[in-house]
Amino acid sequence: MELNKIEILLEKYFQGETSIAEENELRNYFSSPDVAQHLEQYKPMFGYFSLPKEQMLKQETPLLSIPKFRDGDKKRYIAWLSIAASVVVLLGIGTYMFYNYDTVNKKEDLGTYDDPEVALRETQKALALLSNHVNVGIESVYYINEYQESKELIFKQ
Template identity: 70%
Template sequence: MESVKIENLLEKYFQGETSIAEENELRNYFSSLDVAQHLEQYKPIFGYFSLAAAHQFTPKIPPQSKKRNVAWISIAASVVVLLGIGTYAYYSADVVNKSQDLGTYDDPEEAFRATQKALSLLSDNVNVGIESVQYIQEYQTTKDKIFINAKKQSGGS
């Protein structure tokens, strides 16, 4: 009679429909010595669960070491931040000093030649830009003509 009940519980167990109390009943049955012969094949499954439940994990690393690591990491992070700020301040001050020396000439003739060269370069670039604008204007007028003719041919307004 008991083996029929256990077989029904096993079927419910493998379908995932058992309650915790029923699973405990199965575990108790298969951990006992009087298991039916035809149910012996399920004994290792429930025996493993009983063995695993008895096994407990004991940590080997003391938790105090984490606190020391956090302190050292925060000190190292502070040093890195201070080095970054110092490096930025050093190089930004150097760039400001270099930018103040630009554009000064002692000889007026040399300054005049440099100014003429810069204005010539600027003029060349402006002329290239004006030519590009002329192409765009020509494209726009051609496009407008095409669309006006297309509207007239289709009978649109």
């Protein structure tokens, strides 16, 4: 009868439907010496879960020893530590500037012209384009003005 119950519990265990009490019952069964022959294959699995309880940490880890300083040594240590931190910060800034130097220079080059006549033509093109866009904006303002006047006429009456 007990063997049948253990097989049912095993099936429930593999389906993920067992309770803690049922899992403890399985663990107790597989840790006993009288396990059925056809269930021997599951013994290492349930025996594995009981091993960590029995194992103890035997290796001791040494504590980090903090050096003891005399008064002068402590000041010297702090001075060297601050110098090292400054060097690390400067190296970081230098590395950042080195890798971003090309992008900074590319942004500064906005298209210069050696020939004054070419520069004049390009400036005139840019100003004409700007003028067209400003005129479109002014036309929109006229429509808004017309709308405002119409609204005032309608709502005054």
